[in-house]
Amino acid sequence: MDGHALIRTLALVVGTAAVTTVVFQRLRLPVVLGYLVAGLLVGPYTTVWFVADARVVETLAELGVILLLFSIGLELSVRGVVGVGMGAVVATVIEVGLMLFLGTAVGSAFGLSSKASLFVGAIVAISSTTIISRSFDEHPPPAEHKRRVFSLLVIEDVLAILLFTVLTAVGRGAGLGWSELVITLGKLTGFLIAIVVGGLLVVPRLVRLTVGLGRRETTLVLTVGLCFGLAILADAAGYSVALGAFLAGALIAEGGENHAIEPMIEPVRDLFAAVFFVSVGMLIDPLAIAAHWLEVVVILAVVVGGKLGAISIGVFVAGRGIPAAVATGMTMAQIGEMSFVAASIGVASGVLPPAWYAVAVAVSAITTALTPLLVKRGPAVAAWVETRLPARLATFAALYGSWIDALGAGRGATVTRARRRIGLLALDALLLFGVVLAAALLLAPASRRLAASLALEPGHARTAVLAATVVVALPLLFGLARLSRTLATTLAERALPARNGLDLAAAPRRMLAAALQVPILVIAALPALGVTGAIAPPLAAGLLLALVVNEIRQLWRRAGDLDQHVRAGAQAIVEVLAAQGHRAATAPPELPPELDDALAPPARAVQLAEVDALLPGIGRPTAVRVTAASALAGKTLGAANLRGLTGATVLAIQRGAHSIAVPSAADVILADDVLALAGSADAIDAAAALLSPEPATAEAAPVTG
Secondary structure, eight states: OOOGGHHHHHHHHHHHHHHHHHHHHTTTHHHHHHHHHHHHHSSOOOSSSSOHHHHHHHHHHHHHHHHHHHHHHOOOOOOOOOOOOTTHHHHHHHHHHHHHHHHHHHHTTTTTHHHHHHHHOOOOOEEEEEHHHHHHHHSSHHHHHHHHHHHHHHHHHHHHHHHHHHHHHHTOOOOOOHHHHHHHHHHHHHHHHHHHHHHHHHHHHHHHHHTTTTOOOHHHHHHHHHHHHHHHHHHTTTSHHHHHHHHHHHHHHHTHHHHHHHHHHHHHHHHHHHHHHHHHHHHHHHHHHHHHHHHHHHHIIIIIIIHHHHHHHHHHHOOOOHHHHHHHHTTOOOOOHHHHHHHHHHHTTSSSTTTHHHHHHHHHHHHHHHHHHHHHHHHHHHHHHHHHHHHHHHHHHHHHHHHHHHHHHHHHTOOOOOOOOHHHHHHHHHHHHHHHHHHHHHHHHHHHHHHHHOOOOHHHHHHOOOHHHHHHHHHHHHHHHHHHHHHHHHHHHSSOOOOOSTTTTTHHHHHHHHHHHHHHHHHHHHHHHHHHHHOOHHHHHHHHHHHHHHHHHHHHHHHHHHHHHHHHHHHHHHHHHHHHHHHHHHOOOSSSSHHHHSSSOOOOHHHHHHHHHSSSSSSOOOOOOOOOOOTTTTTBBBHTHHHHHOOOOOEEETTTTTTESOOOOBBBTTTTEEEEEEOOOOOHHHHHHHHEEEETTOEEEBBOO
């Protein structure tokens, strides 16, 4: 009978999952949620159904993790990771760093050790590729939004693999000390170099040779064999099997034969991924969740609110605008398979209390159910946020994306200065991290020794040690602030260079520098903030709050100068459009049609480029004619909510001989109006598509300056 335990378990698990999957699909609920319910039905904590063999399910679930990470690597490849773009890297590093900091602080607040708190940070840091993919299948998003989300997920998956490697080392006894981290990272680097270099020499050629044989079963056996072989190799080296599976997928993808391999892998992956999610559901203990309801509520708030804020900030800082930032944040506000892997590593190693696995599962189940609603409501919430911004901050948000575009196109000596300052910033950040990490390691023994020598209360001794750490770290923190300000100014000068004579780009440049300084400082200080959150959550939260308050104060002060600059630019655009309207109205009727078209509104790009040269930094001034087919024709600017929908702002309206500079929300958009827009290239394109929906009549003329 024991020999049939695998068959019985597979029949019970897969059969129950099949029933729940059909039911959840008919109810239009996420399939992953159905798998979790199936696990609850066959798990040991309910009496609704037969109980599956937990040891067999655990083995099958590990196969699911291996194949899941293998398929992620297969979809990425080395070239796929490199090709996502620097904007996605910046946004994801900001998001994952902030979520790690929040999760670590929450774990410490609940009394967990620094190691266990690190696992909590990892649990809340990574969004679920599987859940988002299923949500997109049910509610297909715009192509640009889908591309942006999956670019972030690619970097998240890479960071997750690195996190799992560190967590596995920590779970197996490696400390969090400076020497242990250096040794661990050194070994990891050597392992990765050996596998990647050796694999690139052999695996792609072997894959192409095997696929060339034309035998599907041979290709399937080879790829799955490589997957499990590298997984075992990684495990033997002391790392997670997930790392080996991921590397196997990435190396096989370099063979360029994914079109032949992925269709064969998908059914096997889906089957064992379903078993993995069922195994997670088997660990749902309703009594444990009820006993730890506060942890569930707090982690749920951190995941939904924290990811919405962190991803929105990261995407906006990367230059994508508020509508795209908020919609992306709502799409990725959940945790899933990667969080289960992180929690399972922590529980299996004895570092993380088992109750936190139940907390992670409960939060994942709730966010899984919320994800389709959040994805659907993302654009509406983004538009709502845009309309609630103060006028001066809304203008900044509309122009910021165009400045980032200009930053990417900038050249000159500023590149050399920026690299030098980045090096100094990294050195200062490394020193600060060393001080804070040393304080974390020496906090307990130093507090005991100080309490014994000075006859102090333990709490007072701990406070004294923390105060001494702050005194030592303050000069380094002030150095980070100064270097981040200098680097932000250098980058702003690259995007908006100073010109000889009267510097008319000063106001936008100061605004851009203020906007860049705090994100640069936060990225540099994130490692130190994370360790601080583990040993002194109030102090870390206070530092982060001080940075945010300072950022808001700086932006608000600079936004007033920017608003005046934009109003001057809008007036100049009005004069150009009015002059062109006059020339079009007085042109002789016998003019050739092509010349008549060139003189008619909207304005030619070269004339708006002259406005940009006169008053730089007003965001790619572009003239777009409103056609009768536009759904926005006849609406007020407030009702049309063009800025909320696209991120572009209306600087002026030209209506025949009548001009409106800086129109208000009550001004009406009429057919044949010429709207002068400002914003990033993506925002201008989206606005032009709404205002001139017919390609034959769309007349958008972006200006390069």
